[in-house]
Amino acid sequence: MIRIGDAPRVRRLLIGAALVLTALFLLLPLVAIFAQALMNGIDVYWQNLSDAYTLSAIGLTLLVAVITVPVNLVFGVFLAWLVTRFDFPGRRLLQTLIDIPFAVSPVVAGLVYLLLYGRNGWLGGWLDAHDIQIMFAWPGIVLVTLFVTCPFVARELIPLMQAQGSREEEAAVTLGASGWTIFRRVTLPNIRHALLYGVILTNARAVGEFGAVSVVAGAIRGETNTLPLQVEQLYQDYNTVGAFTSASLLALLALMTLAAKAVLEWRATRRETAT
Amino acid sequence: MIAHALTWRRERRVLPGFGLSLGISLTFVSLILLLPLTSLVGQLSQLSWSQYWFLITDPRLLASYGVTLFGAAVAAIFNAAFGLLMAWVLVRYEFPGKRLVDALMDLPFALPTAVAGITLATLYSSNGWIGRLLEPLGISISYTWIGIALAMAFTSIPFVVRTVQPVLEDLPAEVDEAAMTLGASDSLAFRRVILPYLWPALVTGTGLAFVRSLGEFGAVIFIAGGKPYETEITSLMIFVKLQEYDYAGASAVASIVLATSLALLLAINLWQGRFIKRLHGGRG
Amino acid sequence: MTWFSKPRSLFTASAVGLALTFGALSPVQAQDEPRELLNSSYDIARELFAAVNPKFIDWWQAQHDETVSVKQSHGGSSTQARSIMQGLRADVVTFNQVTDVNVLADAGLVAEDWQDRYPNQASPYYSTTAFLVRKGNPKQIENWDDLARDDVSLVFPNPKTSGNGRYTYLAAWGYADQAFDGDEAKIEDYMSTFLGNVEVFDTGGRGATTTFVERGIGDVLITFESEVNNIRNEYGKDDYEVVVPPVSILAEFPVAVVDEYAERNGNEDLAKGYLDYLYTEEAQRLLAGFNYRVNDEKVAEEFSDQFPKTELLRVEDVFGSWPEAMETHFASGGELDQLQRR
Numbered sequence: 001m002i003r004i005g006d007a008p009r010v011r012r013l014l015i016g017a018a019l020v021l022t023a024l025f026l027l028l029p030l031v032a033i034f035a036q037a038l039m040n041g042i043d044v045y046w047q048n049l050s051d052a053y054t055l056s057a058i059g060l061t062l063l064v065a066v067i068t069v070p071v072n073l074v075f076g077v078f079l080a081w082l083v084t085r086f087d088f089p090g091r092r093l094l095q096t097l098i099d100i101p102f103a104v105s106p107v108v109a110g111l112v113y114l115l116l117y118g119r120n121g122w123l124g125g126w127l128d129a130h131d132i133q134i135m136f137a138w139p140g141i142v143l144v145t146l147f148v149t150c151p152f153v154a155r156e157l158i159p160l161m162q163a164q165g166s167r168e169e170e171a172a173v174t175l176g177a178s179g180w181t182i183f184r185r186v187t188l189p190n191i192r193h194a195l196l197y198g199v200i201l202t203n204a205r206a207v208g209e210f211g212a213v214s215v216v217a218g219a220i221r222g223e224t225n226t227l228p229l230q231v232e233q234l235y236q237d238y239n240t241v242g243a244f245t246s247a248s249l250l251a252l253l254a255l256m257t258l259a260a261k262a263v264l265e266w267r268a269t270r271r272e273t274a275t
Numbered sequence: 276m277i278a279h280a281l282t283w284r285r286e287r288r289v290l291p292g293f294g295l296s297l298g299i300s301l302t303f304v305s306l307i308l309l310l311p312l313t314s315l316v317g318q319l320s321q322l323s324w325s326q327y328w329f330l331i332t333d334p335r336l337l338a339s340y341g342v343t344l345f346g347a348a349v350a351a352i353f354n355a356a357f358g359l360l361m362a363w364v365l366v367r368y369e370f371p372g373k374r375l376v377d378a379l380m381d382l383p384f385a386l387p388t389a390v391a392g393i394t395l396a397t398l399y400s401s402n403g404w405i406g407r408l409l410e411p412l413g414i415s416i417s418y419t420w421i422g423i424a425l426a427m428a429f430t431s432i433p434f435v436v437r438t439v440q441p442v443l444e445d446l447p448a449e450v451d452e453a454a455m456t457l458g459a460s461d462s463l464a465f466r467r468v469i470l471p472y473l474w475p476a477l478v479t480g481t482g483l484a485f486v487r488s489l490g491e492f493g494a495v496i497f498i499a500g501g502k503p504y505e506t507e508i509t510s511l512m513i514f515v516k517l518q519e520y521d522y523a524g525a526s527a528v529a530s531i532v533l534a535t536s537l538a539l540l541l542a543i544n545l546w547q548g549r550f551i552k553r554l555h556g557g558r559g
Numbered sequence: 560m561t562w563f564s565k566p567r568s569l570f571t572a573s574a575v576g577l578a579l580t581f582g583a584l585s586p587v588q589a590q591d592e593p594r595e596l597l598n599s600s601y602d603i604a605r606e607l608f609a610a611v612n613p614k615f616i617d618w619w620q621a622q623h624d625e626t627v628s629v630k631q632s633h634g635g636s637s638t639q640a641r642s643i644m645q646g647l648r649a650d651v652v653t654f655n656q657v658t659d660v661n662v663l664a665d666a667g668l669v670a671e672d673w674q675d676r677y678p679n680q681a682s683p684y685y686s687t688t689a690f691l692v693r694k695g696n697p698k699q700i701e702n703w704d705d706l707a708r709d710d711v712s713l714v715f716p717n718p719k720t721s722g723n724g725r726y727t728y729l730a731a732w733g734y735a736d737q738a739f740d741g742d743e744a745k746i747e748d749y750m751s752t753f754l755g756n757v758e759v760f761d762t763g764g765r766g767a768t769t770t771f772v773e774r775g776i777g778d779v780l781i782t783f784e785s786e787v788n789n790i791r792n793e794y795g796k797d798d799y800e801v802v803v804p805p806v807s808i809l810a811e812f813p814v815a816v817v818d819e820y821a822e823r824n825g826n827e828d829l830a831k832g833y834l835d836y837l838y839t840e841e842a843q844r845l846l847a848g849f850n851y852r853v854n855d856e857k858v859a860e861e862f863s864d865q866f867p868k869t870e871l872l873r874v875e876d877v878f879g880s881w882p883e884a885m886e887t888h889f890a891s892g893g894e895l896d897q898l899q900r901r
Contacts, residue, residue, distance in 0.1 A: 003367070003451040004464050011368055018364040019376070021357060024405075025429065026379045029394045030386075032404065036397065075303045082296040096541070097304055100312070103536035105490035105510050108315070108529040111517060115314035115526075118645030122314060128646060131823075136647040146307050169290055179291030201384065208387025210493040211510075215517070218647040220597065220632040228389040228493075233633070235393050236765035237605055238793055240773070247390040254385035262378045333891075334900060400774040417774055418759050501717060501760040503899045514762070518637050518720045520644075520662070521891065 033251045036244035048245035056222045057230035057246065060138060061207055064226060068145045068206045073199055076153025080191075081183075084161040085169070095158070098151050106148060110215025113144050136218030141226065144212040149205045153198035160194045161187075193268050197261065204257045208250060315533075318526035330527040338504040339512050340531075346420055346495075346508070347488035350427035355481040357428075358435025359473070365436075366443040383432045388493030395426055396497040418500035423508060426495045427488035434487065438480035439473055446472055475547065482543040486536050596629045596829050599649035599817075601636040601656075601722060602763045603786050607849045608653070614845065615836045619829070627829060635763050636722040643668060643817060650821040650830040653814045653837075655783075656722040657874075658881040660813045673815040682811040683837040684851040687871055688730040689784040690802040691771070691791070698778045702804050703734035706779060707752040714759050714777035716767040718895055723764040725889060727781045728754075730808035732888070733872040737806060751898045772799075783810060784866075788850035809871040812851070 005011065038045055048054065079098065083091055101109065117134045118124045127134060134140045168190075172182045188195075210228040217224040225233065227246055234243035319327070330336075364370075365377050383391065399406045399416040406416060416422045450472070454464035470477075492510040500506035509532055516525035600608060612629040619627055632639065632649065640659040643649050644666050652669070654660055657680075663669040674680045692700050698711055706713060716724035731753050732746065739745035758777045761767040764786060771780035772794050780787070787801050814834050821830040836842050843855035847862040878884035888894040 003448070004454060004469060005363070005367060005461055007461065010461055014360065014364050015368055015370050018360055019370075019372075022361070022376050022379060025357075025432070026382050028404070029391065029398060029429070030379075030382065032398050033390065033394050036394075075299065078296040078299040079303075081292060082300050085290050086293050086297075088293075088297070094300065094304065096544075097308060099540055100308055100537070103486065103490070103533060103540050105492055105513065105529070105532055107492050107510055107513050107517070108490075108533065109311075111513070111522075111525060111529060112311035112315050114645055115318060115522065116311050120645060122317070124646060133646065133648065135645055136642060143307070147311065150303070150307055166290060173289050173291070182291070204385045208385075208390070210387060210389035218632055218642045219634045220630055220647075223630060228387045231387075231393065232389050235769070236602070236763065238765070238768070238772075240397075243393060247393065250387050250390050254382060254387075257385040258378045258381055261381060262374065335896065396774075402773070402775050418770070418776060496762075500758070501762065502757065503760070507760075511762075515717070515719050518635060518641065518762075520637075520641055524891065 030251060030255075033244055033247050036240060037248040039241050039244075044241060045245055045248075048242045049249075051242070053222045053225065054230060054242075054246055057225045057227045058249070060141070060223075060225065061227040063138060064142055064145050065203055065206045067142050068149055069199060069203050071146060072150050072153055072202050073195070075150060076157060076198060077195070079154045080157035080161050081187075084158055085166050098154055101148050101151050106209065106211025107215060109147050110144055110212040113140065113147070113212075113216055117143075135216050136220070136224060138224065140216040141213050141224065144216050145206050145209050148209055148212050149202045152201040152205065153195065156194045156198035156201070157191055160191055164190055193264055196264055200257055200260055200264075204254065207253055315526050315529060318523050319530055322523050322527060326523075327527055330524050331531055335503050335507070336509070336512055336528065339507045339509045342420065342423065342505070342507060343489060343509045346423040346427050347485050349420075349424040350431060350488045351481050351485040353424070353428045354431055354435045354484045355477060357432070358439060358480060358484075359477060361436045362439035362443055366440060380436045381433050383430050388430055388491070389497075391429055392426060392494040392497035395422075395429060395494065399425065399498070417498050418502075418506060420506060422498040422500075423495055423506060426498050427491050430491050430494050431484035431487045434484040435477065435480035438476045438483070442473055442476040479543055479547055482539060482546075486539045486543075489536055489539075490532060594625070594627045594826060594829055596627060596651065596826055596833055597632065597649045597824075598629060598651050598653055598833070599632045599639045599643060599647065600653045601639065602633055602765055603723070603783070604653065604655075605631070605633050606789070607846070607851075610849070611837070611842060611845060614841065615833060618836055618839070618841070619832060622832075629833070635720055637720065643820075648820045648824060649817050650824055650826045651814065651816050651833055653812065654722070655810065655812050656725065656881075657811055657813050658885050659722065660815050661881060663815070663817065668817050668819045669815045670818055674813070676816075677814060677834060678838060679854050680811065681813050681815060683814055683834075684812050684843070684846045684853050685871075686783045686785045686810045686812070686851050687803070687807040687869060688726050688781060688810065689787045689807065690804065691780040691782065691787045692778065692800050692802055694798050694800065696800050696802065700779055700802055703731055703753075703806075704738065704749075706731070706756065706781075707749055709752075709756075711756055711779060712758040712777045713753075713756045713779050713781060714761075714767050714771045715757065715781040716764050717760040717762055718889060720762045721764055721767075723767075723782055723786075724760075726783070726808050726810045728888065728895065729874060729878065729884065730804075730872070733808055733877045734804070734806055736877055737872075747894075747898065750894075754895075754898050784852075785850040788865075803867045803869055806870040806872065809873050 005014065079094075083095055114135060115121050116123055117127065117140060119128050124135070134143065168186050169182050172186050177185070208228055210232070213226055214229055214232070217226065217229055219225065219229065219233070221233075227250055231243050231246045231250070234246060322330070361380060365373065396417055397403050399422060401407065401410045401415060401417070409416065416425060446469070450468055454468040459467065490510065492514070495508055496511065499508055499511065501511060509528065513525050513528050513532070516528060598608060608631050612631070615629065616627060619625065632642075632647065634642070636654045636656045636659045639652070639654065640662050643652065643663060652660060652663065660669060660673060664671055664673055670676065677683070690700055692698065699705065700711065705711060715727045718724035718728040732750060735746040735749040739749070759767070759770045761770055764782055767780060767782060768786070768790055770776050772790060784801075784803060791799050791801060814837060816827070816830040816834060818827075821827045840855055840858060843853040843858040844861070847853050847858050847865070850865070852866055853859055874881055874884055878887070886893070
């Protein structure tokens with residue numbers, strides 16, 4: 001069968017262009033991160049990694065991910081269930097609302113939280129009077145991260161659950177299954193991959209958020225610095241190697257994210273071809 | 276009509292969990308999304324219309340809209356071309372390392388923007404790996420609009436690739452054959468036959484890339500020169516106003532960015548909806 | 560997927576998540592851990608306080624037999640002040656802008672008379688604005704008028720976001736004021752050419768340095784004298800030269816206790832002690848070592864050949880007062896905005 005663009009010359013040209021551009025725009029930056037991090041040798045790299053501030057930044061970043069991912073997972077599942085399985089006034093609006101974090105510049109996301117929970121904010125005065133600190137402490141960082149990552153799981157699930165329809169679940173209801181059983185036995189197996197993909201995206205963003213977090217973190221070394229903030233501060237300290245050392249951790253995490261995603265997709269296609 | 280809608284709705288609610296999922300969703304949306312956003316509205320309401328107008332039409336700010344829109348447009352156009360190429364190559368051809376290239380396409384979403392920012396700034400500065408090669412040619416990228424567009428393009432690469440790819444995969448083989456048997460050249464066949472199929476996905480992806488670029492901050496900030504009227508992006512203006520304790524001003528500028536992005540997102544959604552309707556409408 | 564298996568565990572998980580998120584109290588101070596002082600400081604003071612803090616801890620230990628720890632928060636001086644107003648619980652501030660402490664005083668967080676509480680208007684050390692040029696001073700930069708030549712390109716941080724940048728702007732204005740004998744039109748002319756020569760406006764002093772040194776942009780980097788010397792030490796004495804112009808601005812580095820928070824954190828004595836320490840001979844020597852000019856006569860004498868004699872203009876003398884300078888020059892629509900308008 002003849003297909004468009006199958007002539008060897010065209011094919012070679014296009015593949016060549018694609019490879020060159022990919023190498024230039026995607027691979028080279030990745031290589032540069034590790035090259036810069038290892039510029040002064042592996043010993044310096046380890047030394048930079050075991051720096052107390054870097055370790056605390058790793059800890060905080062993990063804490064943020066550990067809280068945001070499950071919370072957004074639960075929320076995303078419920079929201080997707082709501083908008084794909086029921087019709088009610090305002091359904092469309094709810095779906096648009098959930099897109100807001102995509103449209104909001106991260107700096108603005110930080111700003112709105114600061115305006116609300118800061119000492120001069122609406123809730124901030126009360127919180128301050130009760131000695132509850134949200135801004136410039138980890139709860140604030142968690143909150144803005146929740147904000148910027150909340151669409152990911154829902155956005156992955158909604159199109160899929162919409163396409164699948166609710167016939168299977170309705171059948172299960174007529175057989176007398178309880179809500180929980182239906183979700184676990186019928187829905188979950190169908191959406192497992194999308195769910196995992198959503199979790200991966202949420203996690204990547206939660207770990208890497210910079211703009212919003214930088215507004216509410218207060219830059220206290222060893223206390224409210226997440227890894228991306230640590231990268232920026234080390235960079236500002238003329239410590240390029242240190243900055244890229246922390247950056248390399250984030251890049252490593254990014255690569256793991258990509259690998260996890262690739263594996264998921266591979267499994268999905270294998271399942272498809274098997275059936 | 277109404278009665279029909281009501282019964283249909285009741286039918287749909289055979290599934291359990293409406294109350295619970297509605298409760299959780301609304302609580303979350305209210306607390307995490309709406310409540311903070313009301314504080315933005317609160318700040319804005321302290322301004323009179325004329326003050327608001329004065330703030331958002333400041334010449335320096337107007338120039339920053341220009342820089343941001345231009346950078347985002349260049350980035351989006353680049354991504355449209357690059358994304359189309361990548362989608363085509365990844366769907367149509369087999370070559371060694373294809374899986375790797377495919378996986379790499381998502382890198383910009385997985386890599387934190389601040390990391391992307393310092394890396395691009397390092398690579399393209401006049402003593403960086405790439406900047407060094409371009410310097411003798413008289414091309415400087417860092418601290419010029421090219422740098423801004425580059426950072427924006429990098430962070431939004433996946434949009435076009437990932438929207439076009441599935442459409443291209445679903446394209447029936449007969450389409451190709453029909454075009455080729457008519458004796459059309461590759462490029463003509465592509466333009467006349469394939470492109471119309473891809474058009475909606477391409478526009479959606481490019482639009483999303485554009486919206487994302489408008490709000491980008493972390494990656495751009497390291498490579499943009501921040502020179503008034505030339506390399507100052509709107510996100511930076513918001514940041515500057517924040518530093519000046521000018522919350523009302525920051526909110527005003529933020530509201531412009533937010534409104535533009537939301538309007539664009541809505542337009543993309545509508546366009547997509549219309550397209551899908553047309554597609555499904557045809558098949559009944 | 561085991562935690563999916565029971566509805567109750569799901570609810571517990573989400574409830575715990577929400578509780579963590581909304582109800583979380585970040586304990587200001589745990590009971591038996593050592594007292595912790597938070598110093599909120601300007602961007603380029605990281606190395607300085609990394610050196611000062613351990614010495615202070617020893618000093619406090621010796622005097623009070625108590626082990627304490629000091630945490631640092633660094634950022635643009637104005638950003639730091641903003642954060643404190645929004646609830647960042649710093650015990651002391653060590654800024655590079657009098658006006659940023661004034662903002663805190665206006666908000667009632669710092670005592671109104673903070674400038675009278677410590678010697679030299681609560682500025683334990685000072686500096687001025689100087690130039691860093693490339694090896695051999697190829698463009699022959701000697702004074703401020705050279706910076707307005709059309710073959711010279713400059714790098715300094717954005718005066719809107721950086722105290723460092725603000726000092727540069729005020730220094731240039733102060734020079735022009737002297738040179739043109741107060742002729743407004745000529746001053747503005749000079750200033751707009753000067754600002755037009757700026758190649759890159761970074762948001763902070765460190766960003767500007769990176770731009771100049773690592774990116775190789777611009778002929779002159781204008782920043783604090785202290786920083787200029789640090790850069791030379793960091794990046795090689797041979798690649799750069801320091802030019803201290805004959806007239807420049809007096810850059811004060813004001814310190815204050817954030818009474819409101821220090822009291823709440825139970826750190827009043829510690830905060831006061833920290834600032835007292837900065838005036839001790841030991842600390843002054845440390846500061847001079849970081850290229851800051853100090854008032855301690857003995858130490859100043861020791862380091863005298865490190866600091867060229869320069870006429871240092873006071874902001875109060877040229878511009879009336881800090882609030883006036885801020886209002887006229889840096890406010891939205893002020894002189895700076897006018898000059899940058901085309």
